Amino acid sequence: MGIEVxxxxxxxxxxxxxxxxxxxxxxxxxxxxxxxxxxAHGDVFMLSAFIxxxxxxxxxxxxxxxxxxxxxxxxxxxxxxxxxxWGWSLERLAYRPLRGSFRLAPLISAIGVSIxxxxxxxxxxxxxxxxxxxxxxxxxxxxxxNGYLVALSYKQLIIMxxxxxxxxxxxxxxxxxxxxxxxxxxxxxRKMAALVGIxxxxxxxxxxxxxAALAAVAGTMYxxxxxxxxxxxGFIPGVKAFTAAxxxxxxxxxxxxxxGLIIGLVETMWSAVFPIEYKDVASFCILxxxxxxxxxxxxxxxxxxxx
Amino acid sequence: xxxxxxxxxxxxxxxxxxALKGVDLEVNQGxxxxxxxSNGAGKSxxxxxxxxxxxxxxxxxxxxxxxxxxxxxxxxxxxRIAQSPEGRRIFPRMTVYENLQMGAELDGAxxxxxxxxxxxxxxxxxxxxLHQRGGTMSGGEQQMLAIARALMARPRLLLLDEPSLGLAxxxxxxxxxxxxxxxxxxxxxxxxVEQNAYHALKLAHRGYVMVTGQITMSGTGAELLANPDVKxxxxxxxxx
Ligand SMILES: Nc1ncnc2c1ncn2[C@@H]1O[C@H](COP(=O)(O)OP(=O)(O)O)[C@@H](O)[C@H]1O
Ligand SMILES: [Mg+2]
Numbered sequence: 001m002g003i004e005v006x007x008x009x010x011x012x013x014x015x016x017x018x019x020x021x022x023x024x025x026x027x028x029x030x031x032x033x034x035x036x037x038x039x040a041h042g043d044v045f046m047l048s049a050f051i052x053x054x055x056x057x058x059x060x061x062x063x064x065x066x067x068x069x070x071x072x073x074x075x076x077x078x079x080x081x082x083x084x085x086w087g088w089s090l091e092r093l094a095y096r097p098l099r100g101s102f103r104l105a106p107l108i109s110a111i112g113v114s115i116x117x118x119x120x121x122x123x124x125x126x127x128x129x130x131x132x133x134x135x136x137x138x139x140x141x142x143x144x145x146n147g148y149l150v151a152l153s154y155k156q157l158i159i160m161x162x163x164x165x166x167x168x169x170x171x172x173x174x175x176x177x178x179x180x181x182x183x184x185x186x187x188x189x190r191k192m193a194a195l196v197g198i199x200x201x202x203x204x205x206x207x208x209x210x211x212a213a214l215a216a217v218a219g220t221m222y223x224x225x226x227x228x229x230x231x232x233x234g235f236i237p238g239v240k241a242f243t244a245a246x247x248x249x250x251x252x253x254x255x256x257x258x259x260g261l262i263i264g265l266v267e268t269m270w271s272a273v274f275p276i277e278y279k280d281v282a283s284f285c286i287l288x289x290x291x292x293x294x295x296x297x298x299x300x301x302x303x304x305x306x307x
Numbered sequence: 308x309x310x311x312x313x314x315x316x317x318x319x320x321x322x323x324x325x326a327l328k329g330v331d332l333e334v335n336q337g338x339x340x341x342x343x344x345s346n347g348a349g350k351s352x353x354x355x356x357x358x359x360x361x362x363x364x365x366x367x368x369x370x371x372x373x374x375x376x377x378x379x380x381x382x383x384x385x386x387r388i389a390q391s392p393e394g395r396r397i398f399p400r401m402t403v404y405e406n407l408q409m410g411a412e413l414d415g416a417x418x419x420x421x422x423x424x425x426x427x428x429x430x431x432x433x434x435x436x437l438h439q440r441g442g443t444m445s446g447g448e449q450q451m452l453a454i455a456r457a458l459m460a461r462p463r464l465l466l467l468d469e470p471s472l473g474l475a476x477x478x479x480x481x482x483x484x485x486x487x488x489x490x491x492x493x494x495x496x497x498x499x500v501e502q503n504a505y506h507a508l509k510l511a512h513r514g515y516v517m518v519t520g521q522i523t524m525s526g527t528g529a530e531l532l533a534n535p536d537v538k539x540x541x542x543x544x545x546x547x
Contacts, residue, residue, distance in 0.1 A: 178412060185398055185409055192396040195358060196460070197384035197413040 001272055004145040009268040015156040015225065017264020018163035022218035023241030024248065024256035025170070026211030032187045032251040033207050034099070036106045040090065040113035042238015043121075044083055044212050048219030049229040050121055051079040053130055056223075060133075068135045069158075072224060079216040087212030091205050114234070122231040131228045159221045166217055167257060170210075174253060183207060187251070236280055240267070243287040249300020258298060309372050311336045311496055312357070312464055316366035319356045326352040328520040329366065334464065339490050339497040341507040341528070343541055344517035350500040351393040353517070354468050358383050358390065370464070385413060389462035391453040393469060393500075399442025403433055406441050406452055410459030418461065426455040429485055447478040454482065458489070465489075468500045479503065483510055504541035508532045516541075 001009075023045050030038045055075030065071045094113050098105040136158070139151040174180035185193040186203045194200050222237065223229055244263045248255025263283055270282040290297060310333035319327040326349045334340045344350050356363050358380045367376045375383050389410070398406050407426060411419045427434040430451040436444055441452060450470055457465055467486065471479035483506050489495040501507035508514050508528040516524040516537060524531065531537050 178408075178416070181401075181405060181408060182412070184401060188398045188400055189396055191360065192392065192398065193409075194360070194380035195384055195390050195392060195396075196409050196456070197381050198409075199379075199381045 001269075002146060002148070004143070004148045004150050005272055006269075007142070008148075008150045009272045010265070011150075011152055011156060013265035013268035014261060015159050015264070016268060017244075017261035018159055019218045019221050019225070019260075020237070020241045020244045020263050021257040021260025022163060022166070022214045022221070023237065024244040024260045025253060026215050027242050027245040028248070028250055028253060028256040029183075029207050029211050031245070033183065033204055034095075034106075036095070037110070037242070038095075038208075038211070039107065039110035039238075040094075040117060041211065041215060042241065043114045043117040043234035044086060045215040045219045045222070045238060045241075046229070046231065046234030047086070047117060047121060048079040048083045048212075048216035049223045049233065050125060050130070050219075050231075051082055051216070052076055052220040052223050053132060053229055055079065056132060072135075072220065076217060076220040079220055080213045083212040083216040083219075084209045087208040088205055090212075091208040095208075096201065096204075118231050118234055125231060127231060129228045129230045132223060134227065136224070155224055159225060162217065162221060166214070170214070171253070173210075179203075179206065239287070240280075240283045243283050243290070246295075247286060247290050247297055249297030251301065252297070252299040255297055255299035309369075310334060311371055312498065313369045314353075314357070314366070315368075317353070317356060317363045317368060318365040319352055319361045319363050321352075321361060326361075326520055327356060327363075330517075330520070330522055332515055332522060332525075334496060334498050336496055337490070337494045338513060339486065339499060339511045341499045341501055341511035341514045342517055343501055343504040343507055343514060343531075343537075345540070346502070347519075348517045349520040350517055351468055352520075354390060354392065354466050354498075354500060357388065357466065384460075387413060387460060387463040388466065389413065389457035389460040389464075390466040391450075391457045391468065391470060392466075393472075395446075395449045395453040397441035397444075397449045397452055397456075399440065401441055402438050403436050403441055403444070403452055404438060406456050407433075407459050410456035413460035413462075419459075422459050422461070426458060430455055447474045450474060450478075450482065454485070463496065465495055465497045466500075467497065469502060470499070471501065471503045471506065479506070486510065502541075504537070505532070508537075 026041045027038060030036060052075045055078045056071050059065045059071040059074055090113060094109045095106050098109055136154045139153040142150045142152055174183065182193065182198045182203045185198055186200050190200050240263055241260065244259035245256050247262060248259030263286065266282050266286065267279050271279045312334040314330055314332040317327055317330045318325065330353060342350050342353065355361065357368055359378060360380050363376055367374055369375065370386055370388065375386065398409060407423060411422060432448055433451060433455060436448060441449065444452065454467065454470060470482050486497055487510055490497055499507055499511060508531050511528040514526065514528050514531045515522050516531065524537065
């Protein structure tokens with residue numbers, strides 16, 4: 001692979017990796033705080049892409065908003081609010097009643113929710129791919145070599161900027177605010193957190209809300225990037241983001257972002273060398289290898305099986 | 308006068324294991340009250356049952372005249388009852404500073420700066436470790452941090468569960484001195500669980516003895532110290 005292809009795939013990989021990283025945070029936060037893999041998280045991502053699509057179409061065609069960026073931004077905010085509500089209700093109805101039950105119970109509940117959600121969207125929106133109108137086609141040419149133009153598209157730039165901004169804000173919340181501290185306290189010692197006056201149930205619910213809101217951003221970015229969404233799109237990107245979380249070290253926030261970027265890069269580099277039909281194989285292989293040989297991931301703590 | 312903390316006929320269990328079998332106990336405003344008893348007597352369970360975890364399945368617990376038996380744990384804490392629990396339970400991946408912030412959460416962080424200075428003056432060791440992760444500190448340092456974290460809440464009632472456990476005698480002494488000082492100078496009400504019965508009874512105004520989930524004796528610290536049964540069971544070789 002020439003340097004030009006490499007640089008182009010690097011840009012593509014980081015874009016894709018940003019999206020995976022945003023989804024992976026939701027997996028890792030929930031796992032960190034209640035020790036559960038929220039299998040329905042990928043479908044929340046898919047749902048938010050649909051909300052963004054519908055919101056975008058309503059805003060541009062019915063309400064006549066001319067600016068694509070503005071319409072997309074509003075659609076994203078609507079998606080964040082709706083998926084947050086969804087995340088909150090999900091925790092209340094499907095997971096909280098099962099806390100303290102046997103360990104697999106919430107997992108089974110999550111798989112049920114996941115099946116429900118993708119089937120609901122399939123019924124409501126149909127099984128075929130839903131495209132957006134073409135938008136933001138502009139690219140910034142970087143350099144040309146051997147007749148190959150390396151370029152950064154506006155979409156990619158936006159996706160990386162939005163992700164970076166959001167992660168900075170999110171990092172600040174987790175590190176510096178009392179909500180973030182409460183969240184980390186619950187993750188480290190729930191019983192003690194209650195003794196210092198933290199409402200543990202509320203903190204767990206907020207964790208779901210935060211994860212869902214980030215997934216909504218990821219869903220909107222996905223829609224922007226690929227211009228198409230399908231009811232089954234919760235599954236593959238969901239598993240990849242889960243792989244990212246495991247690779248980075250499940251429970252670790254920087255790990256989720258790092259894992260996301262690595263998975264994004266592996267996927268694009270792999271597609272540049274091997275037939276593109278096999279691109280998903282790479283991620284799944286990584287998941288299997290990591291789970292077998294380094295279950296605590298790159299930045300994870302070895303004692304993560306404590307729960 | 309009603310007691311600040313009043314425990315009446317409290318029973319608590321872990322599944323089939325009944326750990327408290329009808330406990331009556333009172334702590335008055337401004338007192339240091341100690342609860343002694345051998346390992347497994349139910350002392351820590353009582354400390355946690357005050358916070359509703361495990362919840363009393365019979366009997367009642369009142370704080371400042373208000374029934375708190377069925378209140379959620381965090382709401383009990385918000386009445387300004389703070390605990391340095393068994394095993395210290397420092398948030399291991401938070402710094403000393405952040406652990407103290409967690410303690411101050413109850414106080415709405417209103418007096419954080421001032422209280423932080425005060426804690427660092429009482430426990431100068433914590434000052435050197437301020438930005439170290441709690442989990443990497445020694446047992447004695449963690450104990451100091453657990454007490455400081457509880458004090459950051461400006462508690463109306465301070466619960467200490469075996470603050471001297473596993474500490475070098477000199478550090479244990481230092482910690483008892485801090486407790487005595489807080490009580491004398493600020494009128495802090497303290498409920499202290501100890502296996503180190505000699506020091507605890509010396510320090511306390513009143514004491515209770517617990518055996519397998521029941522209170523078997525109570526009296527002033529001096530009375531219990533002089534009691535031959537207490538001497539035989541809890542003080543053999545313990546005094547120094
Ligand atoms: N989490 C728990 N689950 C089951 N049994 C427990 C638990 N904690 C304590 N116990 C039991 O309850 C009894 C009282 O324990 P504890 O309150 O820790 O005693 P102490 O603090 O006086 O040493 C013991 O028999 C102990 O084995
Ligand atoms: Mg104990």
